[in-house]
Amino acid sequence: MSELPTHELLRSSLDHCVKCTICETACPVSNVTPLFPGPKYEGPQAERYRAHGEDAPDSSVDYCSGCGLCTMHCPQGVKIAELNAHARYGLKQRNGVKLRDRLIARPTVLGRLGGPVAPLANATLRARPARIIAERALGLHRDAPLPSFAGRRFSSWAKRHQGPSTGTKIVYFHNCGTEYYEPDVGEKVVGVLEHNGFRVEVPDQDCCGLPLQSNGLFDDARGYVLRLARALAPHARDGTLIVGNATSCTLMLKREAREILGLEDDPDLTLVSRQTYDICELLLELHDRGELKTDFQPVEEVVAYHAPCQQQGHWIGKPALELLALVPGLEVHEMDARCCGIAGTYGLKREKYQIAMDVGADLFGQVHASGAALVACDSETCRWQIEHGTGRRSVHPVELLHRGYRL
Amino acid sequence: MSPTLTYDVLVLGAGVAGLTAATCLAQRGARVCVLAKGVGSTHLAPGTIDVLGRDPELVREPADALPGFIAARPEHPYALVGVDAIAPALEWFSDCVEQGPQPGYRYTGGLDRNHLLPTALGALRPSALVPETMAGGDADDGTPVCAVGVRVLKDFHASLCAANLELGGLRARAVDVHLDVGRAEANALGLARRFDEPTFRAAFAARLVPLLRNDERVALPAILGLRDPHGAWAELEKRVGRPVFEVPTLPPSVPGIRVYDLLRAALRAAGGRLVIGAQAGSAEREGDRVTAVRAHTSGHETIYRTRWVVLATGGFDSGAIELGSDWQARETILDLPLRGMPVPGEPRFVADYFAHQPMARVGVAVDSSLLAAGTSNVYVAGAALPGAEPWREGSGEGIALASGHRAAQSVLEHEGAVSAA
Numbered sequence: 001m002s003e004l005p006t007h008e009l010l011r012s013s014l015d016h017c018v019k020c021t022i023c024e025t026a027c028p029v030s031n032v033t034p035l036f037p038g039p040k041y042e043g044p045q046a047e048r049y050r051a052h053g054e055d056a057p058d059s060s061v062d063y064c065s066g067c068g069l070c071t072m073h074c075p076q077g078v079k080i081a082e083l084n085a086h087a088r089y090g091l092k093q094r095n096g097v098k099l100r101d102r103l104i105a106r107p108t109v110l111g112r113l114g115g116p117v118a119p120l121a122n123a124t125l126r127a128r129p130a131r132i133i134a135e136r137a138l139g140l141h142r143d144a145p146l147p148s149f150a151g152r153r154f155s156s157w158a159k160r161h162q163g164p165s166t167g168t169k170i171v172y173f174h175n176c177g178t179e180y181y182e183p184d185v186g187e188k189v190v191g192v193l194e195h196n197g198f199r200v201e202v203p204d205q206d207c208c209g210l211p212l213q214s215n216g217l218f219d220d221a222r223g224y225v226l227r228l229a230r231a232l233a234p235h236a237r238d239g240t241l242i243v244g245n246a247t248s249c250t251l252m253l254k255r256e257a258r259e260i261l262g263l264e265d266d267p268d269l270t271l272v273s274r275q276t277y278d279i280c281e282l283l284l285e286l287h288d289r290g291e292l293k294t295d296f297q298p299v300e301e302v303v304a305y306h307a308p309c310q311q312q313g314h315w316i317g318k319p320a321l322e323l324l325a326l327v328p329g330l331e332v333h334e335m336d337a338r339c340c341g342i343a344g345t346y347g348l349k350r351e352k353y354q355i356a357m358d359v360g361a362d363l364f365g366q367v368h369a370s371g372a373a374l375v376a377c378d379s380e381t382c383r384w385q386i387e388h389g390t391g392r393r394s395v396h397p398v399e400l401l402h403r404g405y406r407l
Numbered sequence: 408m409s410p411t412l413t414y415d416v417l418v419l420g421a422g423v424a425g426l427t428a429a430t431c432l433a434q435r436g437a438r439v440c441v442l443a444k445g446v447g448s449t450h451l452a453p454g455t456i457d458v459l460g461r462d463p464e465l466v467r468e469p470a471d472a473l474p475g476f477i478a479a480r481p482e483h484p485y486a487l488v489g490v491d492a493i494a495p496a497l498e499w500f501s502d503c504v505e506q507g508p509q510p511g512y513r514y515t516g517g518l519d520r521n522h523l524l525p526t527a528l529g530a531l532r533p534s535a536l537v538p539e540t541m542a543g544g545d546a547d548d549g550t551p552v553c554a555v556g557v558r559v560l561k562d563f564h565a566s567l568c569a570a571n572l573e574l575g576g577l578r579a580r581a582v583d584v585h586l587d588v589g590r591a592e593a594n595a596l597g598l599a600r601r602f603d604e605p606t607f608r609a610a611f612a613a614r615l616v617p618l619l620r621n622d623e624r625v626a627l628p629a630i631l632g633l634r635d636p637h638g639a640w641a642e643l644e645k646r647v648g649r650p651v652f653e654v655p656t657l658p659p660s661v662p663g664i665r666v667y668d669l670l671r672a673a674l675r676a677a678g679g680r681l682v683i684g685a686q687a688g689s690a691e692r693e694g695d696r697v698t699a700v701r702a703h704t705s706g707h708e709t710i711y712r713t714r715w716v717v718l719a720t721g722g723f724d725s726g727a728i729e730l731g732s733d734w735q736a737r738e739t740i741l742d743l744p745l746r747g748m749p750v751p752g753e754p755r756f757v758a759d760y761f762a763h764q765p766m767a768r769v770g771v772a773v774d775s776s777l778l779a780a781g782t783s784n785v786y787v788a789g790a791a792l793p794g795a796e797p798w799r800e801g802s803g804e805g806i807a808l809a810s811g812h813r814a815a816q817s818v819l820e821h822e823g824a825v826s827a828a
Contacts, residue, residue: 021658022450025596034590072684075445075725254706273706277410285410315684315704317440322680334675336508336668 007086010259014083016076017044023070023080028309028339029063032358036063039070042087043080050087059095061087063352065343065359066214067309085213085260092216100138104345105211105220111149111180118151141353145342145388147181147380154183158202161190167199171235173228173253173276175246176207177380185380188402189245189279195405196286196293201240205231209261210252214344218261225257226266233268236275245279245396247378248310248344255313278311279398280378284319287326296404298329303400304372306335306363306386308379309343320378320397327404333370337363340377342385357389364389376400409701409708414440414680416818417700417713419687419740420727422447423804424789425719426670427811428818431499432717433677435819440711441679442702444686446667448721448790453532453655454629454662455541456500456808458493458518459485460533460801469535470518482746482768482794484806487775488813493805494518496812497536507669511637515542523547525626525654527563529554529571529579533801538662540631540640543624543652550650551578553623555615558585559593562657563628579626582618586611598630599661602639612646619647629653629661636665685709687720687740695783697741715784715818718743718771719811722790728769730755736769738791744780746772747793767796776817777810784821786814 023039024030030038042061061084070080103110114121124130131142154174170193178186190200209224232242232253244250253276258264277285286292307318324332340360341347347356367375367390375394377383383394418429421443433439459469459476466472473493477486485493497517504514514536516522521533523546531546544552552572556565565581572579588601601607619625631653632639644651655662674681688708691699699712720727720740728745730736734755736745749755749765756764770793772780777792779785788810790797797803 020451021594022446024594025450025659025664026446031597031600073446075443075447077444077686077726251705276706281410285412288412312684313705315682315702316709317680317682 007262010079010082010086011047013077013079014044014047017078018076020075022073022075026069026073026338028067028069028341028359029065029355033063033355035355036060039064039080039084043070043083044078047083047087050090059091061091063355064088065339065346065356067339067343068313069309069338072312072315079259082259089216089218097215097217098139100140100349101215101345102217103138104140104348105215105217106207107176107180107211108207111176114149115151115153115180118149122148135350139350140348141350144348144353145384146348147177147384150181150183152183154179154186155202155204157183157187158190163190163194163200165199167194167197169240170198170200171232171240171242172200172202173205173232173242173244173250174202175244175249175380177246182380185245185396185399188399188407191407192283192398192402192405193243195407196283196291201235203231203235208249208252209257210249211345213252213256213260214346221257222261222263225252225261225263226269228253229266229269229272232272236271240275241282242272242276243279243282244276245378245398246380247278247308247314248381250276250278251310251313278314278316278319278378280319280323281314281316283401284322287323293405294326296327296401297406299327299400299404300329301374301400302331302333302370302372303374303376304333304335304367304370305376305397306337306340306382308377308382309339311378320376324376324397324400327400330400330404332376333372335363335366335370337366339363340382340385340389342381344381347385356385360385360389367392409710411710411712412440413712414438415713416715416717417442417711418717418719419443419700420447420719420721420789421681421683422449422719422721422789423666423670423807424811425717426667426674427496427500427808428717428719428786428788428814429679430503430670430674430677431812431815432818433674433679435815437818439674439679441674441681442685442687442700442711443683446683448725449663449667451658451660452663452666452804453660454538454666455524455534455655456497456514456536456804457533457801458497458535458805460521461799463799465533466521466801467533468520473518480794484792484795484810485802486794487773487777487792488809492813493809496808499812500808501536503673504669506673508672509634509636509665509669511641512665513539513637515539525552525568525572527568527628527654527656529568529575531575535805538636538653538665540636540653541629541655541662543650544626544654546575546577548624550622550624551580552626553619554579554581554626554654555618556581556583557598557628557630558583559588559590560595560598560628560630561592562595563654568626568654584611584614584618586614594659595628595630595656595661596633596659596664599633602630602632603634605642608639608642609646612643616647619649624650624652626652626654628656630656631661633661633664633668690741695781697782697785700740715786715822716741717786717788717814717818718779718791719788719814720791722770723766724790727791730766736766738771741779741785743771743782743785743787745769745793761799763796763799768794770794776820777814778817786817788814
């Protein structure tokens with residue numbers, strides 16, 4: 001059982017549970033496997049037995065993917081996913097954390113190792129024998145969707161990039177995915193922001209700690225997120241907004257780190273979380289004020305849009321849909337599936353890969369039925385899973401706006 | 408700085424009342440946003456549209472009973488919206504179903520006559536407008552019932568249902584279908600997802616047919632598909648060669664989730680926004696107008712500016728109205744004046760759970776256009792309204808639909824008046 005002070009706050013929410021089962025209807029994992037008995041059973045119900053230091057009778061909470069849809073759908077305000085994150089932490093405290101989980105939860109370490117030798121690293125990651133070895137030795141599923149190292153870093157581009165010297169200052173929180181795997185997405189984010197009159201600053205930054213948190217490595221996660229908060233807080237203090245395209249990482253800064261890691265009282269993180277925006281959230285608000293440029297050229301494309309679970313965890317609806325509707329020519333189909341299955345690092349694991357694919361099957365089927373050649377999605381790990389599951393290319397919604405602007 | 412978004416109408420609550428009001432308004436061209444802290448009551452309700460079931464005796468013909476019912480209760484939501492407002496709301500809903508995402512699915516019935524439908528416990532429940540998949544359960548039909556349990560579904564006991572139906576005068580018996588679904592137990596929703604697959608329908612029918620006798624109709628728990636209930640129901644009827652009907656189960660309610668899915672699809676098709684997870688906090692006011700609602704979103708508040716508000720947050724059950732330790736009730740978001748509070752010294756609750764509970768009729772005070780007292784731009788719909796006891800009356804969805812529909816009309820009428828001025 002977790003002894004963090006924040007845990008008591010989370011626990012106090014469980015008395016609001018009326019056992020209505022709405023969380024069960026939202027859970028993507030329990031829908032496809034009995035290994036996870038569902039958020040109500042695992043959360044508010046089992047939590048009562050975890051009180052006073054009693055251990056849960058089994059390790060099924062490890063099969064919670066941490067998507068957070070249960071908390072979002074709960075009409076009574078019970079912090080189901082957050083309680084389960086603590087239960088998972090307690091489980092790992094007792095049982096230990098696998099080497100694999102310690103490795104895949106550190107994207108910056110992997111990025112720094114693999115990035116400089118990208119061709120070799122990518123070839124290795126694509127090579128069947130290497131993947132089989134990795135599966136046997138580490139428990140990393142041989143078919144799991146791993147991204148390719150870009151061989152260059154976004155931050156290097158950002159240092160060279162000559163942006164406008166005037167305009168409203170905004171801080172760009174690019175995440176590890178942008179830094180090591182998809183620097184072009186970051187360049188487009190900067191392009192779209194500059195097109196709309198922002199002066200973009202890219203301070204030195206590191207991982208937000210989300211993968212560590214979701215793997216139950218709370219102490220390490222706390223170190224990472226606080227280091228990031230220290231780097232961003234000076235900017236937040238002068239009122240500057242912080243914007244990110246990795247929707248799960250911005251959610252980590254906004255809410256999850258404070259609620260789950262017990263950092264509600266950290267002044268830097270509190271400030272940063274208030275100033276942090278998801279990129280589509282920011283652009284929609286600009287549009288609402290009449291300040292978003294709408295000089296979009298036609299983009300003739302049929303696009304399926306999937307809102308990742310963590311994007312929905314911002315509790316802001318689906319701003320990407322409103323934004324994509326501004327681009328002439330785009331035919332956007334809103335997907336009605338709950339989750340792509342990957343949940344960060346969950347679907348990479350040997351014992352969870354098939355569960356993740358089964359979760360994603362509904363989305364993959366809808367993508368195929370929509371006839372879309374392209375899938376827009378706000379989270380990079382979800383995009384990799386969608387590409388893996390559908391064979392369709394997947395892009396961040398901002399990439400489509402960038403195309404529409406003809407930047 | 409908090410992000411600010413501006414709408415014509417902000418609807419609070421994503422149950423039937425809120426989604427109805429929002430969709431009607433969006434269909435008429437208003438920029439609408441629905442804010443809800445979670446999913447609403449749809450997932451818990453049986454998915455039927457109960458308008459008036461008991462007064463207090465069983466009502467067979469709601470259209471005939473409603474005028475007298477309303478005359479005796481001038482503060483009831485039906486009295487406020489008027490009896491003539493109910494039928495158009497039901498028609499609007501039926502249209503939504505037919506144009507909805509579940510191909511071929513439709514509702515049947517209306518105000519002329521209540522169906523008498525078996526519950527999971529084998530009681531009979533009056534309902535006006537019901538899914539086609541349930542209509543075959545009507546107790547006026549004398550055909551014997553075979554209640555079918557599914558072994559993995561612990562929320563429906565066929566023998567209990569059948570035994571109580573017998574007590575109620577129907578001929579009924581029970582059988583159980585044993586089917587491997589890959590897990591020891593499943594809920595109604597899990598089975599419904601399986602029924603969306605044609606191969607599962609065939610396998611289920613193959614197990615069921617040998618258990619049936621001639622001239623029976625088949626009562627199944629409401630598990631006949633989420634995305635394609637019409638297809639699942641029609642195919643099963645064809646395969647078993649007998650009438651098949653669904654009986655609503657304990658939550659999660661599959662027919663209720665279908666209602667949520669189809670209203671949400673109608674809202675999206677009409678261009679409305681839906682924001683789930685955001686809890687409305689404080690409001691900003693100018694005089695008697697609510698001009699904005701601050702919602703708790705992750706990290707910061709988001710300010711939703713609006714010209715009109717429809718409050719459809721529910722009553723005590725959903726936490727929209729609270730009774731404090733000082734025994735004062737309050738509406739928790741906009742702090743609107745309430746009506747129906749028992750006066751000090753009078754009992755607030757009585758011992759019999761199903762008796763007239765004085766507190767139950769507390770709700771937000773409104774005028775006949777559903778405009779909240781003390782405001783000039785807040786309308787109220789659904790269980791937040793005072794004067795009703797839906798579980799005694801069998802009237803919950805009827806009130807939600809009629810008042811949601813009426814609140815939307817009120818906004819449009821007042822909007823027209825404002826524009827004309």
